[in-house]
Amino acid sequence: MPKEKVVVVACATSLGTSGNYAEVIKKFANQEKVAVKVVQISLSGRQIEDYIKRYGKPHFILGSPAWGIKQRLTRSGADDIPVVDGIALLTGVGKEKVEEKIIELLRSED
Numbered sequence: 001m002p003k004e005k006v007v008v009v010a011c012a013t014s015l016g017t018s019g020n021y022a023e024v025i026k027k028f029a030n031q032e033k034v035a036v037k038v039v040q041i042s043l044s045g046r047q048i049e050d051y052i053k054r055y056g057k058p059h060f061i062l063g064s065p066a067w068g069i070k071q072r073l074t075r076s077g078a079d080d081i082p083v084v085d086g087i088a089l090l091t092g093v094g095k096e097k098v099e100e101k102i103i104e105l106l107r108s109e110d
Helices: 016-032 047-055 066-075 087-091 095-107
Strands: 005-011 036-042 060-063 083-085
Touching: 005 016, 005 047, 016 036, 016 060, 016 087, 016 095, 036 047, 047 066, 060 066, 066 083, 083 095, 087 095
Parallel strands: 005 036, 005 060, 060 083
Antiparallel strands: none
16 A cells, blocks of 8 residues: 655645645545645744654645745755645646646655
């Protein structure tokens, strides 16, 4: 049985936006038949850093703003985790490209 992939979805409050991101991940994971665990995290405080320290690195992070997530990962020495900027999923501009990247990452091995 394939290993479950952990995907972190992140936004400012871990409510509306990350909830939308979580649904997108679940939809594509189901479509691609990939076992996935989606973890919603707030960008306030040190939730991303604390999650990585406690549970290890996720397969990738989908969130916004991506630059803020990348800064946090660099500071914590985890800048090898792929980060997908999800803003296009909200605006519709560039949505297909982001969806393709999500599918590519779901298909990829750790």
